[in-house]
Amino acid sequence: MSRKNDPQDKFHAVTIICLILGLGTLLPWNFFITAIPYFQQRLCSETHKLSGNHSENSELSDSSNNGTTKCRDDFNFNNWMTLLAQLPLLLCTLLNSFIYRWIPEKVRIAGSMLAILSLFIFTAILVKVEMDAQSFFDLTMATIWFINAFCAILQGSLFGLLTLFPQHYSSMFLSGQGMAGTFAALAMLLSMSSGADPRTTALGYFITPCVGTFISITCYFLLYHVDFANYHFSKSNTNSSKTYELETKTELLHQGEENGDAGQKKAVLLLKEAEAGSVGEEKQSVSLWTVLKKIWVMALTIVITFGVTLSVFPAITAKVVSRYDHEGWCKFFNPVCCFLIFNIMDWIGRSITSKILWPGPDCKYLPLLTASRFIFVPLFMLCNIPERTYLSTFFLNDVWFIIFMIFFSLSNGYFVSLPMCLAPKKVLPHESETTGALMTFFLALGLSVGAGLSFGFKALL
Numbered sequence: 220m221s222r223k224n225d226p227q228d229k230f231h232a233v234t235i236i237c238l239i240l241g242l243g244t245l246l247p248w249n250f251f252i253t254a255i256p257y258f259q260q261r262l263c264s265e266t267h268k269l270s271g272n273h274s275e276n277s278e279l280s281d282s283s284n285n286g287t288t289k290c291r292d293d294f295n296f297n298n299w300m301t302l303l304a305q306l307p308l309l310l311c312t313l314l315n316s317f318i319y320r321w322i323p324e325k326v327r328i329a330g331s332m333l334a335i336l337s338l339f340i341f342t343a344i345l346v347k348v349e350m351d352a353q354s355f356f357d358l359t360m361a362t363i364w365f366i367n368a369f370c371a372i373l374q375g376s377l378f379g380l381l382t383l384f385p386q387h388y389s390s391m392f393l394s395g396q397g398m399a400g401t402f403a404a405l406a407m408l409l410s411m412s413s414g415a416d417p418r419t420t421a422l423g424y425f426i427t428p429c430v431g432t433f434i435s436i437t438c439y440f441l442l443y444h445v446d447f448a449n450y451h452f453s454k455s456n457t458n459s460s461k462t463y464e465l466e467t468k469t470e471l472l473h474q475g476e477e478n479g480d481a482g483q484k485k486a487v488l489l490l491k492e493a494e495a496g497s498v499g500e501e502k503q504s505v506s507l508w509t510v511l512k513k514i515w516v517m518a519l520t521i522v523i524t525f526g527v528t529l530s531v532f533p534a535i536t537a538k539v540v541s542r543y544d545h546e547g548w549c550k551f552f553n554p555v556c557c558f559l560i561f562n563i564m565d566w567i568g569r570s571i572t573s574k575i576l577w578p579g580p581d582c583k584y585l586p587l588l589t590a591s592r593f594i595f596v597p598l599f600m601l602c603n604i605p606e607r608t609y610l611s612t613f614f615l616n617d618v619w620f621i622i623f624m625i626f627f628s629l630s631n632g633y634f635v636s637l638p639m640c641l642a643p644k645k646v647l648p649h650e651s652e653t654t655g656a657l658m659t660f661f662l663a664l665g666l667s668v669g670a671g672l673s674f675g676f677k678a679l680l
Protein backbone atom coordinates (compact mmCIF):
# COMPACT_ATOMS: atom_id res chain seq x y z
CA MET A 220 0.00 0.00 0.00
CA SER A 221 1.49 3.38 -0.92
CA ARG A 222 1.38 6.36 1.40
CA LYS A 223 1.71 10.10 0.69
CA ASN A 224 5.43 10.28 1.58
CA ASP A 225 6.44 7.13 -0.31
CA PRO A 226 8.68 7.80 -3.30
CA GLN A 227 6.83 7.52 -6.60
CA ASP A 228 7.84 5.42 -9.59
CA LYS A 229 9.08 8.41 -11.64
CA PHE A 230 8.69 8.07 -15.42
CA HIS A 231 7.50 4.49 -14.70
CA ALA A 232 11.18 3.56 -14.58
CA VAL A 233 10.65 0.50 -12.33
CA THR A 234 7.66 -0.62 -14.40
CA ILE A 235 9.78 -0.53 -17.57
CA ILE A 236 12.70 -2.27 -15.86
CA CYS A 237 10.38 -5.07 -14.63
CA LEU A 238 9.06 -5.49 -18.16
CA ILE A 239 12.59 -5.76 -19.61
CA LEU A 240 13.74 -8.14 -16.84
CA GLY A 241 10.74 -10.38 -17.56
CA LEU A 242 11.61 -10.30 -21.23
CA GLY A 243 15.24 -11.21 -20.42
CA THR A 244 14.25 -14.30 -18.42
CA LEU A 245 12.39 -15.91 -21.30
CA LEU A 246 14.69 -15.00 -24.19
CA PRO A 247 16.62 -18.32 -24.04
CA TRP A 248 13.56 -20.58 -24.21
CA ASN A 249 11.84 -18.51 -26.91
CA PHE A 250 14.87 -18.00 -29.12
CA PHE A 251 15.57 -21.72 -29.12
CA ILE A 252 12.01 -22.90 -29.83
CA THR A 253 11.43 -20.32 -32.56
CA ALA A 254 14.64 -21.52 -34.26
CA ILE A 255 13.42 -25.15 -34.44
CA PRO A 256 13.44 -25.10 -38.29
CA TYR A 257 17.07 -23.89 -38.25
CA PHE A 258 18.17 -26.70 -35.93
CA GLN A 259 16.20 -29.34 -37.82
CA GLN A 260 17.51 -28.22 -41.19
CA ARG A 261 21.03 -28.09 -39.90
CA LEU A 262 20.80 -31.59 -38.39
CA CYS A 263 19.35 -32.72 -41.68
CA SER A 264 21.93 -31.09 -43.95
CA GLU A 265 24.87 -32.21 -41.77
CA THR A 266 23.54 -35.79 -42.06
CA HIS A 267 23.23 -35.35 -45.84
CA LYS A 268 26.74 -33.95 -46.05
CA LEU A 269 28.11 -37.01 -44.26
CA SER A 270 26.35 -39.27 -46.75
CA GLY A 271 27.65 -37.12 -49.66
CA ASN A 272 24.18 -35.84 -50.51
CA HIS A 273 24.46 -32.19 -49.51
CA SER A 274 22.40 -29.43 -51.01
CA GLU A 275 22.78 -25.81 -49.92
CA ASN A 276 19.17 -25.39 -48.82
CA SER A 277 17.74 -22.75 -46.56
CA GLU A 278 18.27 -23.36 -42.86
CA LEU A 279 15.92 -20.99 -41.09
CA SER A 280 13.16 -22.43 -43.23
CA ASP A 281 13.13 -24.60 -46.25
CA SER A 282 10.56 -23.39 -48.75
CA SER A 283 11.40 -26.09 -51.26
CA ASN A 284 9.76 -28.73 -49.12
CA ASN A 285 6.73 -26.95 -47.76
CA GLY A 286 8.51 -25.46 -44.76
CA THR A 287 9.37 -28.80 -43.19
CA THR A 288 12.33 -31.05 -43.36
CA LYS A 289 12.17 -34.03 -45.68
CA CYS A 290 14.66 -35.83 -43.46
CA ARG A 291 13.11 -38.02 -40.81
CA ASP A 292 13.22 -36.46 -37.36
CA ASP A 293 15.61 -39.16 -36.07
CA PHE A 294 16.85 -36.95 -33.27
CA ASN A 295 13.34 -36.21 -31.96
CA PHE A 296 14.67 -32.68 -31.68
CA ASN A 297 11.50 -30.82 -30.58
CA ASN A 298 10.74 -33.20 -27.74
CA TRP A 299 14.30 -33.38 -26.40
CA MET A 300 14.66 -29.64 -26.66
CA THR A 301 11.45 -29.09 -24.68
CA LEU A 302 12.43 -31.62 -22.01
CA LEU A 303 16.04 -30.50 -21.67
CA ALA A 304 14.89 -26.91 -21.35
CA GLN A 305 12.23 -27.57 -18.71
CA LEU A 306 13.93 -30.21 -16.55
CA PRO A 307 16.86 -27.96 -15.49
CA LEU A 308 14.27 -25.23 -14.93
CA LEU A 309 12.55 -27.47 -12.38
CA LEU A 310 15.77 -28.72 -10.75
CA CYS A 311 17.42 -25.31 -10.55
CA THR A 312 14.26 -23.64 -9.29
CA LEU A 313 14.45 -26.13 -6.41
CA LEU A 314 18.18 -25.52 -6.04
CA ASN A 315 17.57 -21.77 -5.95
CA SER A 316 15.23 -22.16 -2.99
CA PHE A 317 18.20 -23.55 -1.00
CA ILE A 318 21.12 -21.50 -2.31
CA TYR A 319 19.37 -18.16 -1.97
CA ARG A 320 20.41 -18.06 1.70
CA TRP A 321 24.12 -18.49 0.92
CA ILE A 322 24.63 -16.77 -2.39
CA PRO A 323 23.78 -13.06 -2.45
CA GLU A 324 20.94 -12.08 -4.73
CA LYS A 325 23.13 -9.75 -6.83
CA VAL A 326 25.58 -12.60 -7.55
CA ARG A 327 22.75 -15.00 -8.49
CA ILE A 328 20.99 -12.52 -10.78
CA ALA A 329 23.97 -10.83 -12.45
CA GLY A 330 25.93 -14.13 -12.60
CA SER A 331 23.05 -15.98 -14.33
CA MET A 332 22.56 -13.16 -16.82
CA LEU A 333 26.26 -13.16 -17.73
CA ALA A 334 26.21 -16.96 -18.14
CA ILE A 335 23.13 -16.68 -20.40
CA LEU A 336 24.87 -13.99 -22.46
CA SER A 337 27.98 -16.20 -22.89
CA LEU A 338 25.87 -19.21 -23.96
CA PHE A 339 23.99 -17.11 -26.53
CA ILE A 340 27.33 -15.87 -27.92
CA PHE A 341 28.46 -19.51 -28.10
CA THR A 342 25.27 -20.47 -30.02
CA ALA A 343 25.83 -17.58 -32.45
CA ILE A 344 29.43 -18.71 -33.06
CA LEU A 345 28.26 -22.29 -33.58
CA VAL A 346 26.17 -21.11 -36.55
CA LYS A 347 29.38 -20.65 -38.54
CA VAL A 348 31.13 -23.85 -37.36
CA GLU A 349 30.81 -27.02 -39.46
CA MET A 350 30.46 -30.33 -37.59
CA ASP A 351 28.72 -33.70 -37.85
CA ALA A 352 25.02 -33.95 -36.97
CA GLN A 353 25.50 -35.94 -33.76
CA SER A 354 28.06 -33.49 -32.33
CA PHE A 355 25.85 -30.55 -33.30
CA PHE A 356 22.87 -32.19 -31.59
CA ASP A 357 24.89 -32.94 -28.41
CA LEU A 358 26.36 -29.45 -28.20
CA THR A 359 22.99 -27.81 -28.80
CA MET A 360 21.31 -29.94 -26.13
CA ALA A 361 24.10 -29.13 -23.62
CA THR A 362 23.69 -25.42 -24.37
CA ILE A 363 19.92 -25.67 -23.93
CA TRP A 364 20.35 -27.49 -20.60
CA PHE A 365 22.79 -24.94 -19.13
CA ILE A 366 21.11 -21.82 -20.49
CA ASN A 367 17.80 -22.90 -18.95
CA ALA A 368 19.47 -23.85 -15.67
CA PHE A 369 20.79 -20.30 -15.33
CA CYS A 370 17.45 -19.00 -16.48
CA ALA A 371 15.75 -20.84 -13.59
CA ILE A 372 18.07 -19.28 -11.02
CA LEU A 373 17.49 -15.90 -12.61
CA GLN A 374 13.72 -16.31 -12.71
CA GLY A 375 13.43 -17.64 -9.14
CA SER A 376 15.61 -14.83 -7.80
CA LEU A 377 13.75 -12.13 -9.69
CA PHE A 378 10.33 -13.44 -8.61
CA GLY A 379 11.61 -13.31 -5.02
CA LEU A 380 12.88 -9.76 -5.50
CA LEU A 381 9.63 -8.59 -7.09
CA THR A 382 7.55 -9.69 -4.12
CA LEU A 383 9.09 -6.67 -2.35
CA PHE A 384 7.22 -4.37 -4.77
CA PRO A 385 3.45 -3.86 -5.11
CA GLN A 386 1.62 -6.53 -7.16
CA HIS A 387 1.47 -4.36 -10.31
CA TYR A 388 5.21 -4.93 -10.80
CA SER A 389 4.84 -8.73 -10.81
CA SER A 390 2.17 -8.36 -13.51
CA MET A 391 4.59 -6.22 -15.52
CA PHE A 392 7.30 -8.86 -15.13
CA LEU A 393 4.89 -11.55 -16.36
CA SER A 394 3.87 -9.33 -19.28
CA GLY A 395 7.55 -8.92 -20.13
CA GLN A 396 7.91 -12.70 -20.13
CA GLY A 397 5.02 -12.84 -22.57
CA MET A 398 6.76 -10.28 -24.81
CA ALA A 399 9.92 -12.37 -25.09
CA GLY A 400 8.28 -14.82 -27.48
CA THR A 401 6.93 -12.04 -29.71
CA PHE A 402 10.42 -10.54 -29.76
CA ALA A 403 11.89 -13.89 -30.85
CA ALA A 404 9.22 -14.45 -33.53
CA LEU A 405 9.76 -10.94 -34.94
CA ALA A 406 13.55 -11.41 -34.94
CA MET A 407 13.01 -14.65 -36.87
CA LEU A 408 10.71 -13.01 -39.43
CA LEU A 409 13.05 -10.04 -39.92
CA SER A 410 16.11 -12.22 -40.43
CA MET A 411 14.19 -14.52 -42.79
CA SER A 412 13.01 -11.62 -44.92
CA SER A 413 16.47 -10.00 -45.04
CA GLY A 414 17.32 -12.12 -48.06
CA ALA A 415 20.81 -12.90 -46.71
CA ASP A 416 22.30 -16.38 -47.06
CA PRO A 417 20.98 -18.91 -44.50
CA ARG A 418 24.02 -18.92 -42.21
CA THR A 419 24.19 -15.12 -42.03
CA THR A 420 20.44 -15.02 -41.38
CA ALA A 421 20.82 -17.46 -38.48
CA LEU A 422 23.78 -15.50 -37.14
CA GLY A 423 21.77 -12.26 -37.20
CA TYR A 424 18.91 -14.04 -35.44
CA PHE A 425 21.08 -15.34 -32.57
CA ILE A 426 22.88 -12.01 -32.09
CA THR A 427 19.51 -10.40 -31.18
CA PRO A 428 19.14 -12.21 -27.80
CA CYS A 429 22.77 -11.33 -26.99
CA VAL A 430 21.80 -7.66 -27.28
CA GLY A 431 18.54 -8.31 -25.37
CA THR A 432 20.38 -10.02 -22.49
CA PHE A 433 22.93 -7.21 -22.36
CA ILE A 434 20.09 -4.66 -22.03
CA SER A 435 18.53 -6.76 -19.21
CA ILE A 436 21.84 -6.78 -17.30
CA THR A 437 22.08 -2.99 -17.62
CA CYS A 438 18.47 -2.58 -16.45
CA TYR A 439 19.05 -4.78 -13.42
CA PHE A 440 21.94 -2.60 -12.24
CA LEU A 441 19.93 0.55 -12.97
CA LEU A 442 17.23 -0.69 -10.57
CA TYR A 443 19.56 -0.03 -7.63
CA HIS A 444 19.81 3.63 -8.65
CA VAL A 445 16.07 4.28 -8.58
CA ASP A 446 14.71 5.76 -5.31
CA PHE A 447 11.40 3.95 -5.57
CA ALA A 448 13.13 0.55 -5.82
CA ASN A 449 15.58 1.32 -3.02
CA TYR A 450 12.72 2.37 -0.79
CA HIS A 451 11.01 -1.02 -1.22
CA PHE A 452 14.29 -2.94 -0.77
CA SER A 453 15.03 -1.12 2.48
CA LYS A 454 11.44 -1.65 3.68
CA SER A 455 11.93 -5.40 3.39
CA ASN A 456 15.12 -5.24 5.48
CA THR A 457 13.21 -3.74 8.38
CA ASN A 458 10.15 -5.95 8.07
CA SER A 459 10.56 -7.28 11.60
CA SER A 460 10.34 -3.82 13.06
CA LYS A 461 7.33 -2.19 14.62
CA THR A 462 6.90 0.05 11.54
CA TYR A 463 6.33 -2.96 9.32
CA GLU A 464 3.88 -4.53 11.76
CA LEU A 465 1.90 -1.34 11.95
CA GLU A 466 1.88 -0.92 8.21
CA THR A 467 0.85 -4.54 7.71
CA LYS A 468 -2.02 -4.24 10.12
CA THR A 469 -3.22 -0.99 8.59
CA GLU A 470 -3.05 -2.63 5.18
CA LEU A 471 -5.09 -5.59 6.38
CA LEU A 472 -7.73 -3.26 7.75
CA HIS A 473 -7.87 -1.36 4.49
CA GLN A 474 -8.28 -4.65 2.66
CA GLY A 475 -11.24 -5.29 4.91
CA GLU A 476 -12.76 -1.92 4.13
CA GLU A 477 -12.37 -2.36 0.42
CA ASN A 478 -13.85 -5.84 0.38
CA GLY A 479 -16.94 -5.12 2.45
CA ASP A 480 -18.29 -7.33 5.23
CA ALA A 481 -16.71 -10.66 4.28
CA GLY A 482 -13.47 -8.84 3.65
CA GLN A 483 -13.56 -7.28 7.11
CA LYS A 484 -14.09 -10.64 8.80
CA LYS A 485 -11.17 -12.01 6.86
CA ALA A 486 -9.05 -9.00 7.73
CA VAL A 487 -9.74 -9.48 11.44
CA LEU A 488 -8.82 -13.16 11.17
CA LEU A 489 -5.66 -12.30 9.29
CA LEU A 490 -4.86 -9.65 11.88
CA LYS A 491 -5.19 -12.17 14.71
CA GLU A 492 -3.04 -14.61 12.83
CA ALA A 493 -0.46 -11.92 12.20
CA GLU A 494 -0.40 -10.95 15.85
CA ALA A 495 -0.12 -14.54 17.03
CA GLY A 496 2.69 -15.16 14.58
CA SER A 497 4.70 -12.10 15.54
CA VAL A 498 4.74 -12.44 19.32
CA GLY A 499 8.27 -12.72 20.66
CA GLU A 500 9.83 -13.34 17.25
CA GLU A 501 12.52 -11.26 15.58
CA LYS A 502 11.46 -12.39 12.12
CA GLN A 503 8.24 -14.36 11.57
CA SER A 504 8.94 -17.90 10.45
CA VAL A 505 6.86 -19.19 7.53
CA SER A 506 5.68 -22.79 7.25
CA LEU A 507 5.70 -24.14 3.70
CA TRP A 508 2.78 -26.41 4.56
CA THR A 509 0.64 -23.55 5.91
CA VAL A 510 1.26 -21.54 2.76
CA LEU A 511 0.65 -24.55 0.51
CA LYS A 512 -2.72 -25.20 2.18
CA LYS A 513 -3.75 -21.65 1.31
CA ILE A 514 -2.57 -21.63 -2.30
CA TRP A 515 -3.01 -25.23 -3.51
CA VAL A 516 -5.81 -24.31 -5.93
CA MET A 517 -3.57 -21.72 -7.60
CA ALA A 518 -0.63 -24.16 -7.64
CA LEU A 519 -2.72 -26.90 -9.27
CA THR A 520 -4.07 -24.41 -11.82
CA ILE A 521 -0.61 -23.42 -13.00
CA VAL A 522 0.58 -27.05 -13.18
CA ILE A 523 -2.41 -28.03 -15.34
CA THR A 524 -2.16 -24.95 -17.56
CA PHE A 525 1.51 -25.44 -18.41
CA GLY A 526 1.13 -29.24 -18.44
CA VAL A 527 -1.41 -28.95 -21.27
CA THR A 528 0.45 -26.18 -23.12
CA LEU A 529 3.90 -27.76 -23.20
CA SER A 530 2.52 -31.18 -24.13
CA VAL A 531 1.78 -29.84 -27.63
CA PHE A 532 3.64 -26.53 -27.90
CA PRO A 533 6.10 -26.50 -29.59
CA ALA A 534 6.74 -30.27 -29.99
CA ILE A 535 3.59 -30.89 -32.06
CA THR A 536 2.49 -27.42 -33.23
CA ALA A 537 5.90 -26.73 -34.84
CA LYS A 538 5.27 -29.74 -37.11
CA VAL A 539 2.06 -28.38 -38.61
CA VAL A 540 2.50 -27.14 -42.18
CA SER A 541 0.33 -25.19 -44.60
CA ARG A 542 -1.80 -27.14 -47.06
CA TYR A 543 -1.06 -24.61 -49.82
CA ASP A 544 1.90 -24.68 -52.22
CA HIS A 545 2.51 -20.92 -52.31
CA GLU A 546 6.25 -20.58 -51.61
CA GLY A 547 6.12 -17.36 -49.56
CA TRP A 548 3.15 -18.49 -47.42
CA CYS A 549 4.71 -21.91 -46.73
CA LYS A 550 7.97 -20.35 -45.63
CA PHE A 551 6.30 -17.99 -43.18
CA PHE A 552 3.37 -20.21 -42.13
CA ASN A 553 4.90 -21.76 -39.01
CA PRO A 554 6.87 -18.73 -37.73
CA VAL A 555 3.72 -16.58 -38.07
CA CYS A 556 0.79 -18.93 -37.37
CA CYS A 557 2.48 -20.95 -34.66
CA PHE A 558 5.05 -18.76 -32.91
CA LEU A 559 3.98 -15.17 -33.59
CA ILE A 560 0.27 -15.81 -32.95
CA PHE A 561 1.02 -17.88 -29.83
CA ASN A 562 3.23 -15.20 -28.35
CA ILE A 563 1.02 -12.21 -29.14
CA MET A 564 -2.11 -13.91 -27.81
CA ASP A 565 -0.25 -15.31 -24.79
CA TRP A 566 0.89 -11.80 -23.99
CA ILE A 567 -2.63 -10.39 -24.39
CA GLY A 568 -3.96 -13.18 -22.14
CA ARG A 569 -1.41 -12.31 -19.46
CA SER A 570 -2.10 -8.61 -19.73
CA ILE A 571 -5.88 -9.07 -19.30
CA THR A 572 -5.21 -9.97 -15.65
CA SER A 573 -4.11 -6.41 -14.92
CA LYS A 574 -7.77 -5.41 -15.58
CA ILE A 575 -9.80 -8.53 -14.77
CA LEU A 576 -9.13 -11.17 -12.11
CA TRP A 577 -12.03 -13.56 -12.78
CA PRO A 578 -12.83 -15.96 -11.12
CA GLY A 579 -11.58 -14.48 -7.85
CA PRO A 580 -9.16 -15.93 -5.27
CA ASP A 581 -11.84 -18.06 -3.58
CA CYS A 582 -12.92 -20.01 -6.68
CA LYS A 583 -12.24 -23.74 -6.18
CA TYR A 584 -13.05 -24.65 -9.81
CA LEU A 585 -10.13 -22.87 -11.39
CA PRO A 586 -8.16 -26.14 -12.00
CA LEU A 587 -11.23 -27.68 -13.72
CA LEU A 588 -11.68 -24.62 -15.87
CA THR A 589 -8.10 -24.73 -17.11
CA ALA A 590 -8.22 -28.54 -17.50
CA SER A 591 -10.84 -27.99 -20.21
CA ARG A 592 -7.94 -26.70 -22.35
CA PHE A 593 -6.95 -30.35 -22.79
CA ILE A 594 -9.32 -30.37 -25.79
CA PHE A 595 -6.58 -28.53 -27.73
CA VAL A 596 -4.32 -31.62 -27.59
CA PRO A 597 -6.39 -33.78 -29.98
CA LEU A 598 -7.30 -30.72 -32.05
CA PHE A 599 -3.65 -29.94 -32.79
CA MET A 600 -2.79 -33.60 -33.32
CA LEU A 601 -5.42 -33.73 -36.06
CA CYS A 602 -4.05 -30.68 -37.92
CA ASN A 603 -1.93 -30.92 -41.07
CA ILE A 604 1.22 -32.76 -39.88
CA PRO A 605 2.89 -34.64 -42.73
CA GLU A 606 5.02 -36.87 -40.54
CA ARG A 607 2.54 -39.25 -38.87
CA THR A 608 1.96 -42.99 -38.46
CA TYR A 609 -1.38 -43.70 -36.76
CA LEU A 610 -3.65 -40.66 -37.04
CA SER A 611 -4.88 -38.96 -40.17
CA THR A 612 -5.32 -35.27 -40.84
CA PHE A 613 -8.79 -34.01 -39.99
CA PHE A 614 -8.26 -30.23 -39.89
CA LEU A 615 -6.49 -29.75 -43.21
CA ASN A 616 -7.32 -26.08 -43.74
CA ASP A 617 -4.78 -23.58 -42.32
CA VAL A 618 -7.63 -21.55 -40.83
CA TRP A 619 -8.40 -24.32 -38.32
CA PHE A 620 -4.86 -24.27 -37.00
CA ILE A 621 -4.93 -20.47 -36.69
CA ILE A 622 -8.26 -20.52 -34.79
CA PHE A 623 -7.06 -23.25 -32.39
CA MET A 624 -3.81 -21.39 -31.84
CA ILE A 625 -5.56 -18.11 -30.99
CA PHE A 626 -7.76 -19.67 -28.27
CA PHE A 627 -5.00 -21.98 -27.01
CA SER A 628 -2.51 -19.15 -26.47
CA LEU A 629 -4.98 -16.59 -25.14
CA SER A 630 -6.21 -19.05 -22.51
CA ASN A 631 -2.63 -20.06 -21.70
CA GLY A 632 -1.61 -16.47 -20.96
CA TYR A 633 -4.72 -15.82 -18.88
CA PHE A 634 -4.56 -19.01 -16.80
CA VAL A 635 -0.82 -18.56 -16.18
CA SER A 636 -1.05 -15.00 -14.99
CA LEU A 637 -4.31 -15.41 -13.01
CA PRO A 638 -3.02 -17.86 -10.35
CA MET A 639 0.30 -16.00 -10.15
CA CYS A 640 -1.59 -12.78 -9.32
CA LEU A 641 -4.20 -14.39 -7.06
CA ALA A 642 -1.87 -16.55 -4.94
CA PRO A 643 -0.32 -13.62 -3.02
CA LYS A 644 -3.85 -12.41 -2.22
CA LYS A 645 -4.52 -15.63 -0.29
CA VAL A 646 -1.62 -15.26 2.15
CA LEU A 647 -0.37 -12.88 4.79
CA PRO A 648 2.12 -10.22 3.71
CA HIS A 649 5.06 -11.93 5.45
CA GLU A 650 4.23 -15.17 3.58
CA SER A 651 4.33 -13.60 0.14
CA GLU A 652 8.01 -14.31 -0.57
CA THR A 653 7.49 -18.02 0.21
CA THR A 654 4.36 -17.93 -1.95
CA GLY A 655 6.38 -16.49 -4.85
CA ALA A 656 8.99 -19.24 -4.50
CA LEU A 657 6.36 -22.01 -4.25
CA MET A 658 4.41 -20.74 -7.26
CA THR A 659 7.63 -20.56 -9.30
CA PHE A 660 8.32 -24.16 -8.37
CA PHE A 661 4.83 -25.29 -9.47
CA LEU A 662 5.17 -23.27 -12.67
CA ALA A 663 8.38 -25.16 -13.47
CA LEU A 664 6.73 -28.46 -12.46
CA GLY A 665 3.89 -27.82 -14.92
CA LEU A 666 6.36 -27.05 -17.71
CA SER A 667 8.30 -30.28 -17.04
CA VAL A 668 5.13 -32.39 -16.84
CA GLY A 669 4.07 -30.95 -20.19
CA ALA A 670 7.50 -31.56 -21.74
CA GLY A 671 7.35 -35.20 -20.56
CA LEU A 672 3.81 -35.66 -21.94
CA SER A 673 4.91 -34.32 -25.34
CA PHE A 674 6.88 -37.55 -25.99
CA GLY A 675 3.70 -39.56 -25.49
CA PHE A 676 1.58 -37.39 -27.79
CA LYS A 677 4.29 -37.36 -30.47
CA ALA A 678 4.36 -41.18 -30.37
CA LEU A 679 0.58 -41.25 -30.87
CA LEU A 680 0.71 -39.18 -34.06
Ligand SMILES: Nc1nc2c(ncn2[C@@H]2O[C@H](CO)[C@@H](O)[C@H]2O)c(=O)[nH]1
Nearest residue numbers: 248308396397528532565631662666
Ligand atom coordinates in the same frame (compact mmCIF):
# COMPACT_ATOMS: atom_id res chain seq x y z
N1 LIG B 1 7.10 -18.11 -16.54
C1 LIG B 1 7.71 -18.94 -17.36
N2 LIG B 1 7.09 -19.35 -18.44
C2 LIG B 1 7.73 -20.17 -19.27
C3 LIG B 1 9.03 -20.61 -19.05
N3 LIG B 1 9.39 -21.43 -20.06
C4 LIG B 1 8.33 -21.48 -20.88
N4 LIG B 1 7.34 -20.71 -20.41
C5 LIG B 1 6.04 -20.47 -20.99
O1 LIG B 1 5.66 -21.60 -21.73
C6 LIG B 1 4.77 -21.17 -22.74
C7 LIG B 1 5.21 -21.77 -24.04
O2 LIG B 1 6.36 -21.13 -24.50
C8 LIG B 1 4.76 -19.66 -22.73
O3 LIG B 1 3.62 -19.21 -22.06
C9 LIG B 1 6.01 -19.33 -21.97
O4 LIG B 1 5.90 -18.09 -21.32
C10 LIG B 1 9.68 -20.17 -17.89
O5 LIG B 1 10.80 -20.46 -17.60
N5 LIG B 1 8.97 -19.34 -17.09
